[in-house]
Amino acid sequence: MTSPLMQIEDLSISFKIDDEWCRAVNGISFDIMPNETLCIVGESGCGKSITAMSLMKLLPDSAKLGGSVMFGERNMLSLSERELEDVRGSRIAMIFQEPMTSLNPVLTVGEQIAEPLVLHKGMSWSAARREARNLLDLVRIPDAQKRLGQYPHELSGGMRQRVMIAIGLACRPEILIADEPTTALDVTIQAQVLALLEDIRKEQGLSIVMITHDLGVVANVADRVAVMYAGEMVETGPVEAIFDAPSHPYTQALLRTVPRADAAFELSPISGQVPPIQAMPDGCRFSPRCAEEHRACRVTPKLSPGPHSVACWAREGAA
Amino acid sequence: MARYIIQRLLSTIPTLFGILTIVFVMIRIAPGDPALAILGDNASQEALNAFRERMGLNDPMIVQYWDFLKGLFSGSLGTSMVTGTPVTESIGEVLPFTLELAFGAIFFGVIIGVPLGIISALWRNGWLDYFFRVVSLLGLSFPAFLTAILLILWLSIEWRIFPVISTPTSGGLWDRIYNLILPALSLGLIMVAYIMRSARSAMLDVLGEDYIRTARAKGAPGRRLIWHHALRNALIPIVTVVGLYFGLLIGNAVLTEIIFNRPGLGKLIVLSLNQRDYTTLQGLMVVSALMIVIVNLLTDICYALVDPRVKLK
Structure with missing residues (x-):
């Protein structure tokens, strides 16, 4: 059994809202294994994006972090800003949802790709620019030489996301965090970008943490899936297990919200709404919307051990 | 770039023209007589008249305006009424x-x-x-x-x-x-x-x-x-x-x-x-x-x- 690249233990993220600390992420634990694609899924506001940001400690100072994010021997959450700068962009890289606004409008594409190489590998700008050219080839941007001198506004959305990927891959990181990388793109471009990420992962043997709310994306690329609801992790497991035998009532309900082609299938939205962060119910946070009931629902359930684990009292011993 | 600059400068001509007209009129409707101001209160009526004639101040305003514009297009802003220097x-x-x-x-x-x-x-x-x-x-x-x-x-x-x-x-x-x-x-x-x-x-x-x-x-x-x-x-x-x-x-x-x-x-x-x-x-x-x-x-x-x-x- 290979050891995990990164171990997230009891991670919690709190923000101050109206003078009160609210836990947006409530003690979640998961591992990132070498050379895998881990998808973190959940509806908007479930805390998946801030979870991703906290892996590199990119959240603003106003966020209070608890637990640990072990990367090798080091806990990312207790590193100084100086030490974090060494890790960010070199060993862990991140690409974001909005390719339109995530690139600096006044710097050339070449400079933005070359920057991490200069910062981390000590390359000269001219050497880094040559490497940037290769990276553009890697992300399959045609006419790379010309693109280097262009500005982001001269590129299409899909191109820009490829440039973001090139920036992320520049220093050959061990982990690439992709926060909804395809949400802002056209469907055809989405497929291309996902295929590109998958190919690169296989070629370079890195791990990808993909944050998404799109179960179609998950089915396409994931090796493992972690399902989040209201700041908690409710189920994790291999992608086949999650899709074929979803265990947690929320995962089951989530899968029923995806349209399918067979006539017999009927879409059923999840009833109710995610409770506001200031008024989370005690115990299982899904219980107010859950069809099933267990006498222990008022107590927070823990993820069961094993490769396919679930945090639900009604499934205790079943998964 | 050069083309842009020339275009921009040309496009300012109407603006400048408007400013010039307003300035020209405002100066002339403002109270005060240049002849009196320059020659002093004790100047004789003849001297004042001669000065006004020389400076074109007796001409109708439209004529003065025309003279002013003519000068402008030949690159001259006229001569000072007081010192006589350009x-x-x-x-x-x-x-x-x-x-x-x-x-x-x-x-x-x-x-x-x-x-x-x-x-x-x-x-x-x-x-x-x-x-x-x-x-x-x-x-x-x-x-x-x-x-x-x-x-x-x-x-x-x-x-x-x-x-x-x-x-x-x-x-x-x-x-x-x-x-x-x-x-x-x-x-x-x-x-x-x-x-x-x-x-x-x-x-x-x-x-x-x-x-x-x-x-x-x-x-x-x-x-x-x-x-x-x-x-x-x-x-x-x-x-x-x-x-x-x-x-x-x-x-x-x-x-x-x-x-x-x-x-x-x-x-x-x-x-x-x-x-x-x-x-x-x-x-x-x-x-x-x-x-x-x-x-x-x-x-x-x-x-x-x-x-x-x-x-x-």
Whole structure:
């Protein structure tokens, strides 16, 4: 059994809202294994994006972090800003949802790709620019030489996301965090970008943490899936297990919200709404919307051990 | 680029034409008689009449206007009613002083205002931020002449660093600069307040942008984030403010030039006003308007230099 690249233990993220600390992420634990694609899924506001940001400690100072994010021997959450700068962009890289606004409008594409190489590998700008050219080839941007001198506004959305990927891959990181990388793109471009990420992962043997709310994306690329609801992790497991035998009532309900082609299938939205962060119910946070009931629902359930684990009292011993 | 500049300059002709007409009319409907002002109360009626005749003041206004325009198209602004020297000559003599004063003021405004704005933005709502914001408010509320007098009291009389009267004597470059520092600083302090405020808010906007997060995710250190990634973007609104307040600067330069006893357009304006020197006044207005137009053009060119999304067409 290979050891995990990164171990997230009891991670919690709190923000101050109206003078009160609210836990947006409530003690979640998961591992990132070498050379895998881990998808973190959940509806908007479930805390998946801030979870991703906290892996590199990119959240603003106003966020209070608890637990640990072990990367090798080091806990990312207790590193100084100086030490974090060494890790960010070199060993862990991140690409974001909005390719339109995530690139600096006044710097050339070449400079933005070359920057991490200069910062981390000590390359000269001219050497880094040559490497940037290769990276553009890697992300399959045609006419790379010309693109280097262009500005982001001269590129299409899909191109820009490829440039973001090139920036992320520049220093050959061990982990690439992709926060909804395809949400802002056209469907055809989405497929291309996902295929590109998958190919690169296989070629370079890195791990990808993909944050998404799109179960179609998950089915396409994931090796493992972690399902989040209201700041908690409710189920994790291999992608086949999650899709074929979803265990947690929320995962089951989530899968029923995806349209399918067979006539017999009927879409059923999840009833109710995610409770506001200031008024989370005690115990299982899904219980107010859950069809099933267990006498222990008022107590927070823990993820069961094993490769396919679930945090639900009604499934205790079943998964 | 050259094509753009020529187009822009040509397109300002109607604007200039309008300004000229308004100035021409306003000077003539203002109370006061140049002949009387120049020749004195004791001048005989014949002398006054002769003067008016010579200067074309007896002609109908439309004829005077036509003569004025004719002169303008041949590159002449006429001759001074008082001294008889060509107006272009007397303006040309003092124009460099006002230009160096204005650009010196912008220089001080930018090198003081931009860093203060950045510091304020970085320590948003900290005591330093409040302190700078109060100081900039004071700077805005202080009349320019008061700041100038305080600076003279403090830096010239108390500490004896700079001359009280900033009239450049020898033609040496160092002498020019030395005599420029205090007036430019006092005029620049007005700019500081405006620039600081716009730098602060521009910086706050930019620091919240997604691409700053991207730069952090790359591992760019804080210094580089601010000076390389953020400032370049924040410069765009700052350039606007500098261009916009250039007109204000020219207006305030009048006071500064008088207080520091420097030659310049401002001093010439006041002098010609007192003497009812119509022709010189007209010429001064033409030059001031032209300066504003050119600064607007320079501002637009600066946009294109700072922001690659702006294309000069």
